[in-house]
Amino acid sequence: MTSGATISDPKLLDEYNPFLSMAKGFDQAADILGLDEGLREVLRQPERELKVSLPILMDDGSVKVFTGYRVQHNFLRGPCKGGIRFSPDVNLDEVRALSAWMTWKCSVVNLPFGGAKGGVICDPRELSEGELERLTRRYTVAIMDILGPDRDVPAPDMNTGEQTMAWIMDTYSMHVRRTTTGIVTGKPLAIGGSRGRREATGRGVMIAANQALQLKGWRPEDTRVVVQGAGNVGGIGALLMHREGYRVVSISDMYGAIHSERGLDMPAVMAWLRDHGRLEGFPDAESVTHKEQLELDCDLMVPAATENQITSLNADKVKAKLIVEGANGPTTAVASAALHDRGVMIVPDILANAGGVTVSYFEWVQDRMGYFWTEEIVNSRLEQIMVDAFDEVAAVAEQHDVSLRTAAYILSIDRVASVYRLRGVFA
Ligand code: GLU
Numbered sequence: 001m002t003s004g005a006t007i008s009d010p011k012l013l014d015e016y017n018p019f020l021s022m023a024k025g026f027d028q029a030a031d032i033l034g035l036d037e038g039l040r041e042v043l044r045q046p047e048r049e050l051k052v053s054l055p056i057l058m059d060d061g062s063v064k065v066f067t068g069y070r071v072q073h074n075f076l077r078g079p080c081k082g083g084i085r086f087s088p089d090v091n092l093d094e095v096r097a098l099s100a101w102m103t104w105k106c107s108v109v110n111l112p113f114g115g116a117k118g119g120v121i122c123d124p125r126e127l128s129e130g131e132l133e134r135l136t137r138r139y140t141v142a143i144m145d146i147l148g149p150d151r152d153v154p155a156p157d158m159n160t161g162e163q164t165m166a167w168i169m170d171t172y173s174m175h176v177r178r179t180t181t182g183i184v185t186g187k188p189l190a191i192g193g194s195r196g197r198r199e200a201t202g203r204g205v206m207i208a209a210n211q212a213l214q215l216k217g218w219r220p221e222d223t224r225v226v227v228q229g230a231g232n233v234g235g236i237g238a239l240l241m242h243r244e245g246y247r248v249v250s251i252s253d254m255y256g257a258i259h260s261e262r263g264l265d266m267p268a269v270m271a272w273l274r275d276h277g278r279l280e281g282f283p284d285a286e287s288v289t290h291k292e293q294l295e296l297d298c299d300l301m302v303p304a305a306t307e308n309q310i311t312s313l314n315a316d317k318v319k320a321k322l323i324v325e326g327a328n329g330p331t332t333a334v335a336s337a338a339l340h341d342r343g344v345m346i347v348p349d350i351l352a353n354a355g356g357v358t359v360s361y362f363e364w365v366q367d368r369m370g371y372f373w374t375e376e377i378v379n380s381r382l383e384q385i386m387v388d389a390f391d392e393v394a395a396v397a398e399q400h401d402v403s404l405r406t407a408a409y410i411l412s413i414d415r416v417a418s419v420y421r422l423r424g425v426f427a
Contacts, residue, residue: 015311033417051067053142054135054138059128072115085158153182204354228302
């Protein structure tokens with residue numbers, strides 16, 4: 001898949017810079033809200049950026065130094081919230097943008113959190129389990145002065161998961177001399193995780209798609225879906241959509257994509273992926289490249305892999321009439337505007353993939369209460385929050401005659417700005 005870090009054409013550098021993409025969306029909404037320049041300045045920049053060097057003892061006895069970041073964009077509405085990603089592509093501008101998107105995401109679904117994001121530059125596929133554990137623990141120690149259940153609560157993101165969160169929780173707890181489950185979310189159930197958290201982002205994507213279908217007047221059975229990514233968001237989202245009756249015609253992983261016009265048997269596809277480690281070779285489907293997949297004939301596209309997948313280079317070839325963004329920043333600002341102009345509806349990332357952080361919020365609440373909910377309660381509360389947020393965003397879009405993305409920014413920036421006005425400038 002294309003990624004921001006590999007772009008060499010200078011003309012595309014700005015388009016592929018996720019922080020500039022975020023700023024574009026922000027400015028558009030700020031103009032409509034008539035936000036004054038001072039407040040814009042406050043809300044555009046992250047409050048705090050931490051860069052850390054992490055010396056790690058490798059299995060072969062050598063020492064390697066990794067670089068990590070934690071960026072806290074804003075904590076006006078509550079503790080910062082946001083994931084930690086492990087990837088060779090991590091860079092400060094990306095983490096900055098992702099931290100700001102977390103502020104807007106938490107605000108769009110009205111959670112009492114601000115936004116943050118963390119990342120470590122590494123290729124987890126090249127690290128042993130022991131090296132990964134040492135890296136995670138060292139990173140936690142390096143950033144823990146700014147973490148805390150009331151300050152900043154990390155969660156999983158790209159290439160991190162329940163085990164990573166368990167190591168973070170343990171490292172933090174050992175240092176503060178008490179088990180502190182509320183320091184991270186996305187933990188295993190046995191140590192304070194929430195039922196339904198693992199599926200939450202995919203479930204939220206499905207709920208967002210259901211709402212968009214209602215606006216369009218489409219039925220799931222007639223909706224051909226292309227899903228980019230088969231991980232926690234794309235894989236689970238595709239499974240749940242298949243169960244809901246959607247016709248999932250294509251799904252991809254990091255190696256390539258598979259396609260079947262008749263529709264894929266998603267439980268069988270996911271079982272194949274589990275057993276073979278890749279989608280390629282799945283019977284009853286043809287192989288297509290990543291590039292071809294995004295140009296397939298379909299009704300709904302769910303980009304659920306990484307940033308900068310739908311860009312000025314391929315936006316005109318996208319045939320979907322509806323895009324539900326499972327990933328953060330999969331459509332560049334330029335492509336998003338072009339697609340909107342030609343009538344393609346985009347349910348933006350900060351709304352469409354907010355299911356994960358919503359159930360993270362439930363996990364944090366449960367940890368603080370020490371009282372855990374059933375999966376039915378988690379799922380029904382998630383549905384309520386996602387549906388309400390979708391309806392609010394759709395109403396703002398209609399009121400201002402703007403895209404759902406601009407409407408989501410308007411709603412979320414307005415909420416943060418009103419808290420700022422109430423609290424005032426601390427001096
Ligand atoms: N990493 C996820 C996101 O981008 C989840 C964040 C969280 O649960 O705090 O929304």
